[in-house]
Amino acid sequence: MTVNSTDGPVAGSDERSIAVVLIDDDETWVRTQRRLLERAHDRLQVSTATSFEEAQTTLDEQEPDCIVCDYQLGDGTGLDLLTAIRADEPEIPFLLVTGEGNEAVASDAIGEQVTDYIRKRDLSAQPTRLARRIESAVTAARTRRALTRERKTKETLLELVTASTTREELGRNVCEHLVDTGYACAWIGILDDDRQLVPLSAAGDRAYLEAALTPDTRPTNRSEPAFLALDRTEPVVRSLEHTVGTTESVAEGAKWEQLATDHDFRSVAALPISHDELCFGVLTVYSQSPRIDSSEQTLLSEYTETVGYAFQTTAWKRTLLSSATATVTFSLNSRDHPLATLAAALPETVTLQTSSVIPRNDDNVLYVTTLRGTTKADLTTRAASSDTISSIEFYRTDAENRVQCGLIVASPTPETLLVDAGVSLSHTVIEDETAKVTAVVGPETTVQECVGILSEAYGESNVMTVWTASERPAKEDTASEELTDRQRQVLELAIEAGYFERPRHNNTSELADALGISRATFTQHLRAAQRKLFTSGVHKQ
Known part of the structure; x- marks a missing residue:
């Protein structure tokens, strides 16, 4: 841009x-x-x-x-x-x-x-x-030019979100990209526990930020556009040319304008970062051009909306694993896994990875699965020949022969046995006649207990473990513990099936059908999970 x-x-x-x-x-x-x-x-x-x-x-x-x-x-x-x-x-x-x-x-x-x-x-x-x-x-x-620019912006946004694993990294990548495209300075501020606006990431002329932003200021008593946008929950755009050298530029509450012009800024735009009526912070850019026009504001809105989606999803994922102490991979002979027949029927070049395993009811389990190197039609045919897969729900496909779907199998499964033991699942990969189930073991469950449960079900000789992360202290965050099992299941499915992505890949009716519940019930559990997570300090860094 x-x-x-x-x-x-x-x-x-x-x-x-x-x-x-x-x-x-x-x-x-x-x-x-x-x-x-x-x-x-x-x-x-x-x-x-x-x-x-x-x-x-x-x-x-x-x-x-x-x-x-x-x-x-x-x-x-x-x-x-x-x-x-x-x-x-x-x-x-x-x-x-x-x-x-x-x-x-x-x-x-x-x-x-x-x-x-x-x-x-x-x-x-x-x-x-x-x-x-x-x-x-x-x-x-x-x-x-505007249409081309908009298309490139959306492609860039997708790349930035895909390449970022934390809010800090995403914020830094977005700010650096905006400066690379011509803005003199860009920063993202977020709310701390006291509802004060503090910088998360910045790029460009940071000297202005150090002079204009002080740690004891609050959105309600500052006229700097970032604070105004946050206070009003709407974009604030200012041209600075009319204030240069005037009494207004140094008036009480508007000293930021003089600082901005001292740094050769001629216009500024601040836009709240929010999603689903939850405000995370604000994105602010400063330009050496006389004004930031409507087309630029539209593109900046794309950034804030996408960052809002990403912040929300990242916060949920972080909270769902907030009590983790160790990550372990349990390896089983693939014949003991309900997806084994499907994996065996697929070409060797196809990879199968399950990101979420959600009990649908007492009898069935939903595997949210991504397959690379196949097509929807081919997968439908091969799944029909499997005696362990009762049905399949397609969520999305792309041009790279990547298919994301929900596979419904009979309970119990290795993953549900581990969940019952108190662990948080990460993902399952089936390859080379081995099913590798990666899970996060909480402070109240030992790896030995998990091995014992799997060995009893599938035979001691078929179970192996590999520690993939060293033990670390549990975080003092009880938000995820407050979720009911169904609220957690609904939230995990929504995240993995792309419900919170742009564009939205699935609606609530489709996801409710995958879990075998009504749309109203699905929405009720999802909203309840949102409220619990974001009223329990998910905004903490």
Whole structure:
């Protein structure tokens, strides 16, 4: 994203200026058209050139929004200039003007991706026609750039979220990306236990933050946009140009403005980070451009919404494992696992990983499973041949032959035996005729007890353990302990099935069906889990 007032979608009410370079070897025509254009609309800012060489010099010094060029330039042609321009600027609107219509010239111009082709005699009959053509061409170009920018932003957001494993890492990646795209400074603030706003991550000119933000300030008594946005729970956008050097810029409560201008900031935008009416903090950016326009604000909103989703999901995952003391992998002969027949029927290149195992009722268990290297149709066929899988629920697929689904099998399973023993499951992977169940063992359950339970069910010789993390003290966080079994199950399924992702992959009815409960019951348990987690200190770092 480039912080530039000339970028972004152009609505019908858009009044941003349009820089035009008008080129023709006929000085009288150039002078006349310039007056007509500027009279037609004061947003048109016109520069002129009267030769091929002068046009090249002008375009080297300026970055216009549109080029209007005659075909005959004396020391060159408009078509030559178009060819040179397209080599470096394939998107800039280029309007070619000719004295008389010439099909060969028109054909060549189209081949060089000319934006528009206009005859001078048509302009003589309609004096404002050129201005309308310019505005139309620039509007279309800006809209295309905005759509491309929006697509790239969403792709970048997905990459940032995927590559980040903690809130701190995600915040840092987002701030660094925003600075890389042109902002002078970006930071994310979050609420601490006393509801004070404290920096989580920052990038760019941090000297301003050190001067403007003090640890004893609260959102309600500060006029800095970050605090205002948090207090009002709505975006706050400010242009600083009108306050530079004025009494207002140093007035009590607005000293941040003087600090901002001292750091060459000319505009600022602050947007709350929230999801499902839960506020996590605020994203604030500072720009050296005069204003942060509506298109930039829209893209920044995409960032805050996505970060809000990620913060919520990360907080839940962290809370669900908050009492963990050790991570252990239990290895079983795959024939003892209910997904064994499906794994055996799949090609060797396909990997099968289960991220959540949720008791659906007393008789059935739901495995939330991701398979790589297969298709929905192929998986349906192979699952139908398995005598242990009673049904399958598809959640999402992608172009990389990755399928996420819910596999329903009969209870008990190795995972449910471990859950009954008091552990938190992490994931199950079936490969090389081995089922590897990774679990987090809590402080009140020993690994030996888990091995004993599995050995009794599947035979002592079939059970092995591998410690994958050293023992660590339990956190003083009882939020996850307050969840009922069903609330935990609903929350785990929602997280693993992509319910909290953008775009949402599954609705509540589909997930409720997977658990064999009603939509109303599913929603009730999910909301109850939300309230418990976020009123029990999930915002702690």
